[in-house]
Amino acid sequence: MTDHAQAAHEQVERLRALREKYAQERDRRIRPDGATQYRSTLGEYGYYAKDPYTPRSDREPLRDxxxxxxxxxxxxxxxxxxxxxxxxxxxxxxxxxxxxxxxxxxxxxxxxxxxxxxxxxxxxxxxxxxxxxxxxxxxxxxxxxxxxxxxxxxxxxxxxxxxxxxxxxxxxxxxxxxxxxxxxxxxxxxxxxxxxxxxxxxPKLPGIPGIERFAGHTFHTSRWDYAYTGGDADGDLTKLADKRVAVVGTGATGLQVIPHLAEHARELLVFQRTPSTVDVRDNRPTDPEWAETLAPGWQRERMDNFLEVLAGEPVESLVDDGWTSTHELQRSILSGSVDGSLSEEDRLLREELDDAVKMDALRARIDEIVDDPSTADALKPWYRYMCKRPGFSDLYLQAFNRPNVTLVDTADTHGITALTETSIVVGEAEYEVDCLIFATGFDxxxxxxxxxxxxxxxxxxxxxxxxxxxxxxxxxxxxxxxxxxxxxxxxxxxxxxxxxxxxxxxxxxxxxxxxxxxxxxxxxxxxxxxxxxxxxxxxxxxxSRDVSDFQAQCTPGYYNGEGSRTIGGLTYSPxxxxxxxxxxxxxxxxxxxxxxxxxxxxxxxxxxxxxxxx
Known part of the structure; x- marks a missing residue:
């Protein structure tokens, strides 16, 4: 076998093993109730959606x-x-x-x-x-x-x-x-x-049996209760110093909330069904000298350039970030041009290989940051890059090195099993908490x-x-x-x-x-x-580009209706x-x-x- 043939064979075997791993991890998380596993805050649980920021004032009905x-x-x-x-x-x-x-x-x-x-x-x-x-x-x-x-x-x-x-x-x-x-x-x-x-x-809530019985403090992240936690959007949640806090959800919101909860809570339990990808954020203050160089029309140019790069247009990127560096992987689910020089089979194979390289790097980053091997393994995402919206943080993974933070993986129980008046139940384990925070997203x-x-x-x-x-x-x-x-x-x-x-x-x-x-x-x-x-x-x-095969292989999430349906056919795919x-x-x-x-x-x-x- 030639070196080229051997390399090609190894690539095929690597993808075969990866597909099997992805399928196993997907199947651990699929629920028969699909998207109906969530409860809307429009009805019985409307108090979760109440506006905590602006008092509601009476007014006369409009007739104009x-x-x-x-x-x-x-x-x-x-x-x-x-x-x-x-x-x-x-x-x-x-x-x-x-x-x-x-x-x-x-x-x-x-x-x-x-x-x-x-x-x-x-x-x-x-x-x-x-x-x-x-x-x-x-x-x-x-x-x-x-x-x-x-x-x-x-x-x-x-x-x-x-x-x-x-x-x-x-x-x-x-x-x-x-x-x-x-x-x-x-x-x-x-x-x-x-x-x-x-x-x-x-906001939406997980349909956890017993959710209405929980007697501790609870709220959704989109209606944050600073009166209970103390602090503000910059952190300093000092009122949690004597509290056992649980947060449900490890998507984009969880990635940002959890480091602050970890810093201030006496104990933090993070309940995770599916881990997010966590790439480098690298946030920094705006350089005033750079701002002084901006000529009229600069924002339109920058916005158009960002959109063009992600859509696969042949332009040089003005925005060098995590999105522009992975633009080819994103078109597995989002619209844009594709490489017409390759056959459909070769293009899909190349995309899958590039995807594997990126996901390997993200999983390796977890090993580099998280001290406990079992926690690091549970935090690793096993799916294609665009199965979930990519996440970015320079603080999230580090939070799990704190002695007061525990990751509770709920994949095998398809989420939290039940709530009692004082505790969260996952399988046979019971976790007593004072405060339960839902970072479970939106409809x-x-x-x-x-x-x-x-x-x-x-x-x-x-x-x-x-x-x-x-x-x-x-x-x-x-x-x-x-x-x-x-x-x-x-x-x-x-x-x-x-x-x-x-x-x-x-x-x-x-x-x-x-x-x-x-x-x-x-x-x-x-x-x-x-x-x-x-x-x-x-x-x-x-x-319209058919992405149903790609989505069917993904771990459950809002991109694919929690594994119960696929989206496609309603967008202008060019x-x-x-x-x-x-x-x-x-x-x-x-x-x-x-x-x-x-x-x-x-x-x-x-x-x-x-x-x-x-």
Whole structure:
């Protein structure tokens, strides 16, 4: 056997053994109840989602008319509001269930919280608001304050409505307006309706038997109780000095919270079902000399470059970090271009080999840092790199070298077995604790519109979910036939990337440009033709990359519905760079398939609909 053949044989054997190991670790964690293992905080456990930051104040129900309502005041809603303001829309109402703007950064104020995307590309509208982040990866409070800065800069507090949840949207055909109802007794009207209700705001809880019986103190990380722990987002949790604390969850939140809990709690128990990858974070203060060199347009250039690198475009990276160094591995699940010089089989083999090298390095880092061999083994991730969102920390692994920290691996029991009044039960073992903290994440990607908790009825009273009976139907992911002047932001039938704020910024630009054009030409309403909607749905299906095989091999997580389903078929797989280019070119046209100008145009549309339905 030649040296080349021997090397190839060894590679194949290495991958075979690794696949077997990955399958074993996946099967240890798969539960028959899949994603239903979690309990929503919308119902019985709603107190876990209560706003602890802003007092709820009484107000009179709204009965007015506005030009535009934006549901959701996170970065998506703020960017849309800013674009509408720039487009000359005077009457803009932002509405949110939170007491202030910021979205996920309003809710998440736990100790150690930072962004995991470089601040200079993550925090939007830096040049427009004249701000430079203090650190490469800014802390959460700084990001929240930047959201406030955007709202103030664009005068979006003028008609902001907090602690308010929309409960119904109905199109009034005669008035060409949306009738909006809320949980505060509001019934008002809006010409344009934009939903940006986010993906990381509604906390979820594990469905642990006995959770309602636990008598100790408990809260979700997105509603951190500093009155109990002491300190603030920088740490100093001094009130935990005599407490036995348990934290459930070792995802991105756990990686940031656990080092602070470890430093201050008398005893810390970390309950882990699946370990995260933990790469180097290397956070540092912003260099003021570097900031002085930034020329106008620097943020747009840097944001575009980051997106292009991750999408596989042939550009030199301006952002040298953990994301850009692994961009080829990320396209196993995210959209982007692929190496066309290789056959599909060879490309997949090369990706798997590169993946194995990266994961080996991450597992080796654990051995280098964690002193106890059994703890180090339990912390090792055995899955492909993009089976879970990659994690970064220079403090997390080190926390397990503290004598007061114990890792409790729950893989073989499929999570925590039960809760008693005083203890956490895993199999036959029982752990008595004073405080239980859930770092168990959110109902990812489930907006009120998609879940049905926000009913939407369009022309003829037809329900949106009825129109989507066979799956979402949109033009470019934003508008739907039969639902005029209704726009949605989010990762549906368009393109995504790890820097979701950049995606939201492009979506807000598209929506506000369309509305500005409608205002300019005097369009009666904005609604795609059935033909245009059909064409886009066919495009999405034709271009979508099937990642179901990859996801089926993954350990359970929110990427694959806890192992019970796979996601795919609903994104524009050529990637965000290609998608944004497509949108720019489309906006240069007359938007004829979207703008209803006059009655003659309406009759043409109705004829076209008859033809399509026939």
């Amino acid at each position: 008319r506005i030009e535009a309502l934006v549901i959701g005041a996170g970065f998506g809603g703020l960017l849309t509001g800013a674009g509408l303001r720039d487009a000359g829309i005077g009457s803009i109402r932002l509405m949110d269930e939170a007491g202030d703007v910021g979205g996920t950064w309003y809710w998440n104020r736990y100790p150690g919280i930072h962004c995991d995307i470089e601040s200079y590309v993550y925090m939007p509208l830096l040049e427009e608001t004249g701000y430079i982040p203090s650190r490469r990866y800014a802390p959460g409070e700084e990001i929240r304050q930047h959201a406030v800065r955007i709202a103030e800069h664009y005068d979006l507090y003028r008609d902001f409505v907090g602690h308010t949840r929309a409960t119904g949207l109905a199109w009034d055909e005669d008035a060409a307006e949306w009738i909006v109802e809320t949980d505060r007794g509001d019934v008002f009207r809006a010409r344009y309706m934009i939903t940006s209700s986010g993906t990381l705001t509604q 990812v990607g489930v907006s009120g519109v998609v879940s049905g908790t926000l009913p939407v009825s369009g022309r003829g009273g037809r329900a949106l979910l009825e129109a989507w009976g066979m799956g979402p139907r949109t033009l470019h992911g934003f508008t739907t036939h039969g639902f005029p002047n209704l726009f949605q932001l989010g990762p549906m039938q368009n393109a995504n990337s790890v820097n979701f704020v950049h995606i939201l910024q492009e979506q807000a630009l598209h929506i506000t440009t369309v509305i500005a054009r409608a205002q300019q030409v005097g369009a009666r309403r904005i609604e795609p033709t059935a033909e245009a909607e059909d064409a886009w749905c066919r495009t999405v299906v034709a271009t 990637g965000p760079v290609a998608f944004h280019r497509l949108l720019r070119e489309w906006r240069e046209g007359d938007m004829a398939e979207l703008l209803v100008i006059d009655d003659a145009d309406e009759r043409v549309r109705e004829s076209a609909e008859i033809g399509v339905s026939a």
